[in-house]
Amino acid sequence: MTQTDNHADDIDSHTGMHTTGHEWDGIKELNTPLPRWWVNILYATIVWAFFYCIAYPAIPLIQSFTPGVLGWSSRQGVNDDLAKLRAQRAPIVAALSNASLQEIEQNPQLRTFAIAQGKAAFGDNCAPCHGAGGGGAKGYPNLNDDDWLWGGSLDQISETIHHGARAEDDQTRSGAMPAFGREGMLTPKQISDVADYVRSLSHLPMPQGVDLTAGAAVFEETCSACHGEKGQGNQDLGAPNLADAIWLYGSDKNTIVEGLTNGRGGVMPAWAGRLDATTIKALTVYVHTLGGGR
Numbered sequence: 001m002t003q004t005d006n007h008a009d010d011i012d013s014h015t016g017m018h019t020t021g022h023e024w025d026g027i028k029e030l031n032t033p034l035p036r037w038w039v040n041i042l043y044a045t046i047v048w049a050f051f052y053c054i055a056y057p058a059i060p061l062i063q064s065f066t067p068g069v070l071g072w073s074s075r076q077g078v079n080d081d082l083a084k085l086r087a088q089r090a091p092i093v094a095a096l097s098n099a100s101l102q103e104i105e106q107n108p109q110l111r112t113f114a115i116a117q118g119k120a121a122f123g124d125n126c127a128p129c130h131g132a133g134g135g136g137a138k139g140y141p142n143l144n145d146d147d148w149l150w151g152g153s154l155d156q157i158s159e160t161i162h163h164g165a166r167a168e169d170d171q172t173r174s175g176a177m178p179a180f181g182r183e184g185m186l187t188p189k190q191i192s193d194v195a196d197y198v199r200s201l202s203h204l205p206m207p208q209g210v211d212l213t214a215g216a217a218v219f220e221e222t223c224s225a226c227h228g229e230k231g232q233g234n235q236d237l238g239a240p241n242l243a244d245a246i247w248l249y250g251s252d253k254n255t256i257v258e259g260l261t262n263g264r265g266g267v268m269p270a271w272a273g274r275l276d277a278t279t280i281k282a283l284t285v286y287v288h289t290l291g292g293g294r
Ligand code: HEC
Pocket: 122, 125, 126, 127, 128, 129, 130, 139, 140, 141, 143, 147, 148, 149, 150, 151, 152, 157, 160, 161, 165, 238, 265, 266, 267, 268, 269, 271, 283, 287
């Protein structure tokens, strides 16, 4: 600055501005002042920052930070919001935990709330196996269709979710498809014949001239006890309907032969100990609405 003052009379002839007096190889440095409005904003932000640091949590200390005289905290803000939400929801949550599944089904307000809760819990716990929308995958049943391994009534769905299937739970749904090939109960020829017969039950395309009589005989003797005379399935045993063109594992012959050879027994975990009763209720109502629940 002093230099500028010393050279106050040093005016640049092209621009008419003062120069700082610095000169390098004939190039002079202009001394253009900052605009007034800019400087005022700078001072205003400094004053603002000063009062902000006093009012709000601001300066880091070794263990914590200066709390600010207003006592504001972002965590307190979230906690207050959550507490408000819980208080708002308390009556309907209580109503949900006291109502039976049938009562929820008949009360539109409760039902809507249960579906919303159930959908959220489904995304957290069930989607990894059953897909985000319950669409399923090989070995993991589609919950959107009207086809149920263990039954699609509210009570049946509730029991499946509580105790699972082939899970570590005393009351789990049990029973599996035996490994007919590996255990030597059927020969490879019998397995091939009965696989063709099973495919014929849902009218799948078949190589010309396949004789289904041998397969039909094997089916009647070995399979009908679980899957039913006509392959219609049995929900008490979790034995799928084999005549409805809906497949848990797949309809191609190789997949069917593989199942007959090595057996099948998908595991659905039991949720009784892991989710609270109200959440399971909400899940039951949600799953029931997904796929033409019965
Ligand atoms: C680890 C994977 C896995 C998870 C997680 C899982 N399931 Fe399952 N679920 C299965 C399998 C496998 C089956 C089929 C069992 C069988 O083959 O009998 C099944 C079957 C079911 C069925 C019976 C379907 C029918 O057709 O009868 C329902 C209902 C069900 N699951 C709901 C749920 C809900 C609700 C959740 C979340 C709380 C859930 N599942 C989480 C694997 C899973």
